[in-house]
Amino acid sequence: xxxxxxxxxxxxxxxxxxxxxxxxxxxxxxxxxxxxxxxxxxxxxxxxxxxxxxxxxxxxxxxxxxxxxxxxxxxxxxxxxxxxxxxxxxxxxxxxxxxxxxxxxxxxxxxxxxxxxxxxxxxxxxxxxxxxxxxxxxxxxxxxxxxxxxxxxxxxxxxxxxxxxxxxxxxxxxxxxxxxxxxxxxxxxxxxxxxxxxxxxxxxxxxxxxxxxxxxxxxxxxxxxxxxxxxxxxxxxxxxxxxxxxxxxxxxxxxxxxxxxxxxxxxxxxxxxxxxxxxxxxxx
Numbered sequence: 001x002x003x004x005x006x007x008x009x010x011x012x013x014x015x016x017x018x019x020x021x022x023x024x025x026x027x028x029x030x031x032x033x034x035x036x037x038x039x040x041x042x043x044x045x046x047x048x049x050x051x052x053x054x055x056x057x058x059x060x061x062x063x064x065x066x067x068x069x070x071x072x073x074x075x076x077x078x079x080x081x082x083x084x085x086x087x088x089x090x091x092x093x094x095x096x097x098x099x100x101x102x103x104x105x106x107x108x109x110x111x112x113x114x115x116x117x118x119x120x121x122x123x124x125x126x127x128x129x130x131x132x133x134x135x136x137x138x139x140x141x142x143x144x145x146x147x148x149x150x151x152x153x154x155x156x157x158x159x160x161x162x163x164x165x166x167x168x169x170x171x172x173x174x175x176x177x178x179x180x181x182x183x184x185x186x187x188x189x190x191x192x193x194x195x196x197x198x199x200x201x202x203x204x205x206x207x208x209x210x211x212x213x214x215x216x217x218x219x220x221x222x223x224x225x226x227x228x229x230x231x232x233x234x235x236x237x238x239x240x241x242x243x244x245x246x247x248x249x250x251x252x253x254x255x256x257x258x259x260x261x262x263x264x265x266x267x268x269x270x271x272x273x274x275x276x277x278x279x280x281x282x283x284x
Contacts, residue, residue, distance in 0.1 A: 003059040003096075004193070005030045005172050030172040033058055034195045039066045041075070041102045041111050044083055049101050052111050057199045058169070058176060059098075061192055061207070062087060065199055066100040068206030071214075072234040074138035079209050081108045142215040142239035145261020145278075149218040149241050153284050155186040157271045159222050160246050162188055167224075169193040178224040179204045181216065181240075189219070197225050198234065205238045215239020222246075227253045227266055236260040242281060244268050249276055 010029045017023055037057050042049035052075075057065060063085050070076045083103040104110065159182055166188060169176040176193040179200035183189060192203035201223065208214055220242040221235050227245035229252035235243040236256070243257065244265035257264035257277035264277040275282055 003033050003035070004169050006033050032169065032173040032176050032195050035059055035096065035098055037062055037065065038099045039069060039102065040099060041070065041104065043110055044103050044106070049103065055196070055199060057196055058194045061203045062100055064192070064203045064206030064210065066102055066206065067209050068202030068204065070102065071205055071209050072202060072237040074237065075111050076108065077141060078214060079212055081105050138233060138237060140236045140239065140260065144236055144239055144241050147217050147241035149184050150281050150283055151184050151220060151242055153273065153282050155184070156220070156244060156265060156268060156273060156282065158186055159220065159244065160268055162186070163191065163222055163224065166191045167193060180222045181208070182220045182222060184218055184220065197223055197228070198230050201231055201234045205234060208238060217241065220244060226250070227264060229253050229256055232256045232262065232264065236262055
């Protein structure tokens, strides 16, 4: 699991155990690791690539995270747009390798590094560092609306349990979000965990880019939290026709899903769910 978790000493308080004289005890507990990852991007050649983004993430699958971020932000379109991507030494001591250096393929435009467009993302928000509405809006090259996939509601109802069963990091810490890519028949293709919902999705998308699976036609993307605008946008950019969440969507998420032709499912819990956009793909 790499540096995904860390052990710390905590004071465990259990008021129900007070009668036994054990209301407060010292114990070891596992925490989810949160560290910055700097993404540097530029053309091949001498000199350093310029920093484009810093995201707070759980270490692991960092190359997938960087490539997925570039794809979902519309800065690359496929694996062919990336010449190399590698983990590099940062400035920390001891070295934590919290830098990814991405060399773009010849002919791929270098991202603009205007301060108004630079990215700084926290573990809770992937678009907080963008300065304007125009800067957070990207359009997919994939015609998600034309995807004819159909998913039985009974299959969707089983996915949260399958996602949870595969969350090894959450088992240790209780503090990691998950994004899982499923087939329309409910088979788990890939799962990624992170302290940030958007990072977990970018790790899934980056994996798909590197495996040359885009667009993700005929698949369902399930997220463990809510369905925000940014997650809906990332799903659209990857060509995902169905986005499902165990919690609520936002108004912007529903609006974007309607515009993109993407089926948006929220409150997927037990055998109930709400379909907020393009319900024709869900059969009962």
